[in-house]
Amino acid sequence: MPPSLSPSPTLLTPLLPPKTLVGIDLVTFTSTPQFHGIRDLPNGWHFLYTGTTESLSLRCGGWFYVGDTSALENDISDGAVASRSSEHPGPEVFVWKWDSDSEILAPLKGGNVVEKQEAMRYKANLGAIWQSGGLFRYRSRVSSTPGGGRRVAAQDEYDEEDEEEGRRDWAGLTNHLFPRLLSRIVGQPDIDVGGRPRWMVTSASTAGRDTEHIPGLSSPGREYAEGATESEFSFLPIDLKRTWREGAIGRERTEAAQDRSWALGDLINRYGDTGRDRSGEAQILGELQFTFLMVLTLMNYSCLQQWKRLLGLLLTCRTAIKDRELFFRDVLKLLLLQLQRCDDLEGGFFEVDSDEGGEFLRKLLIKFSMYVGEIVGGEESAVKTELARLEDWVKSEFGWELQPEPIVRRGMLQLEDGEQVEMEISGNEDEETGEYAPLVVDLDEGGTADDDVDMGVHMR
Known part of the structure; x- marks a missing residue:
């Protein structure tokens, strides 16, 4: 698959520090001083995230969509996300700028004249960045080096068949995502200067039921760049x-x-x-x-x-x-x-x-x-x-055998004194029969049986 000779969907990452962990879909790598973004993004859903180190650091990322979103527009409540139109001609260019205070990549929102001019400046410099090799081509997977570990993003060689398989896998892992679903789970997205949405998630994001609540302490949500607040999963x-x-x-x-x-x-x-x-x-x-x-x-x-x-x-x-x-x-x-x-x-x-x-x-x-x-x-x-x-x-x-082997239910057992007796097994744990079958019990009115039900005991 030769590199594209014409402008393609691109994500720019200005001010991203070198040696930052970067992930795009199922690929991760460590950024270099020459890395300024990713080009040739295929249409569909993508997830870009960063972390200060490869492990034990908070990872922050965002979901975004490449391509004409008009087919997805009906899934957006209250018209929160507009589809692309003639107002945005040419290839899609996403600008996610590094925020040194919160240590995340945040999309330029274009809320004021300064931000709009900044976005235009980055986009105008796209050709120069491309020619200098600062844009790395999108890949769905990265091969391992002979000595182990991951190759850095600067290496462009890859196997075409392997790449296509990786793209099929990613499509199969994301083909049931849609904007209304992401907004329900994550909350309303940030809208960038081009009118495109991004749904933010971090490794610390959580649902209320999975949070350990400590009396006297509250967790209203963590503040991030440009006033963005991390919300609970729904x-x-x-x-x-x-x-x-x-x-x-x-x-x-x-x-x-x-x-x-x-x-x-x-x-x-x-x-x-x-x-x-x-x-x-x-x-x-x-x-x-x-x-x-x-x-x-x-x-x-x-x-x-x-x-x-x-x-x-x-x-x-x-x-x-x-x-x-x-x-x-x-x-x-x-x-x-x-x-x-x-x-x-x-x-x-x-x-x-x-x-x-x-x-x-x-x-x-x-x-x-x-x-x-x-x-x-x-x-x-x-x-x-x-x-x-x-x-x-x-x-x-995994070596998992999902079809249980037949169990001998009835047979003759020889005792120590030589006597033979006929034995029969009435049930086993996996079948929920015999002694393992759910038990139906009577409870006084007003009682609860939630704990009992979890153990296989049910009310009547």
Whole structure:
């Protein structure tokens, strides 16, 4: 893929200090004195972030979109983001200037004449920067050096086939993102001098439920450059201890605790557009993508917790597997792609908050595989096809066996004195049968059973 011979979408980073950690999508590198921006940005979503060091430092970044946003304009509430028009002819040029006080890249907003003139000056100097080699070409992945580590951004050689695969991966990891979703989760975006939005996220951004509140201390949000304030995440509300409708009792409540399809449907209905079921499903898929990528790039703890909560809901549904076949096909396809990119995070994706690795996911997938077998059976199903691909990959890469081996339930056992007795196993932990089956109990009126439900004990 030869370098572009004409102006292309470009992001300028004036005043960025050398030796700053820079990340663009799935690639990270250390800036050099010659680095002034990135050219040849492909159309679609991008996430640019920086950190003062490669580890143990706050990472700050922003989501932005390259291309004509007219197709996305309907997703913006209150017309917060305008589409490109003839007012902005020529290639897109984003100007994100380094703020030395807050140590982040912030877009020039053009709120006054000085900022507008500054933006025009940077753009007018674009040709000179290009000719001097200060603009590095966008790449979707960086090869490792023979001795280990990452190549610096100044090296332009790359394998075309490898590059195209990386771009396909990034597109598959972001194809359910849209402006209204980002505004719901992050808050309203900053608008730059060209009328283009940026949604800011940091490694310290968090949702209220994941924040440790200390009496007497408040956290109204951290102030950043030009008055920007970091807001709390507004994730989809998922309560895995209460997955039944208000007023449900008896068998209905017990079944909703074992099969979370009702909770999934309720979430889709509440956050989707009226009469457009797929729009609610898109909210879930988009949030699944957002949370995963914020862990992969920023190591954001709160996003990891929400990613796990989303999977905890999705992979414990039964009837929805058939009722929402295309949705679950998309979930499994996305999950496989996410797992294939887990190694992009140094130290391991599953090690961000604990030493259990991916054990929580392995258990969820084992149960989900069993549910698919029960619900779909021998029928043809897009869900079953995608699950088979996922099962093959996790078995070869992680050694996970999602299909439990048959267990001998009945047989003869020889005792020490030589006597033989017939024994039968009534159930095991994974099947939730026998002694592991959920217990239905009577509770006095007004009592709560949230803690019991979490342990498999359900009210009647």
